[in-house]
Amino acid sequence: MELLAQIVISALLVIAGIFGFLGSYGLLKLDDTMRRLHAPTKATTIGVGGVLIAAMIYFAVFQDKISLHELLITVFLFITAPITANFVAKAHLHRDVKPSELPPTGGKYGWAAYDSVSPDKQPIDTD
Numbered sequence: 001m002e003l004l005a006q007i008v009i010s011a012l013l014v015i016a017g018i019f020g021f022l023g024s025y026g027l028l029k030l031d032d033t034m035r036r037l038h039a040p041t042k043a044t045t046i047g048v049g050g051v052l053i054a055a056m057i058y059f060a061v062f063q064d065k066i067s068l069h070e071l072l073i074t075v076f077l078f079i080t081a082p083i084t085a086n087f088v089a090k091a092h093l094h095r096d097v098k099p100s101e102l103p104p105t106g107g108k109y110g111w112a113a114y115d116s117v118s119p120d121k122q123p124i125d126t127d
Contacts, residue, residue: 005061009054016050019043033092041085049074 026039052070059067093102093111102111 012050012054016047020047045081
């Protein structure tokens with residue numbers, strides 16, 4: 001049982017490290033804001049989640065404790081990371097992209113980031 005737990009914990013830590021590295025690398029190397037936003041929010045969330053789940057397994061098997069702190073941190077991370085990414089993406093759209101530059105949505109509604117803004121409060125072109 002302990003050998004299997006050690007293998008699972010090691011695999012989770014290695015996978016988490018790989019995802020954390022890829023997220024950091026993507027943040028540095030990708031060329032625009034929307035691509036840079038995608039790399040750390042997805043990859044780093046999985047990386048940190050893997051470390052926290054490995055810690056939960058470690059404490060359950062080797063310390064005979066059930067640690068819910070890591071589970072709460074994981075849930076909080078998985079809830080807040082997409083919301084934060086959404087806010088950053090909307091701020092980028094309002095600041096750097098004109099509504100006329102966006103592709104059509106294919107439906108009867110336009111882009112949600114611009115629908116709630118009245119026409120007189122559209123982003124100002126600072127170029």
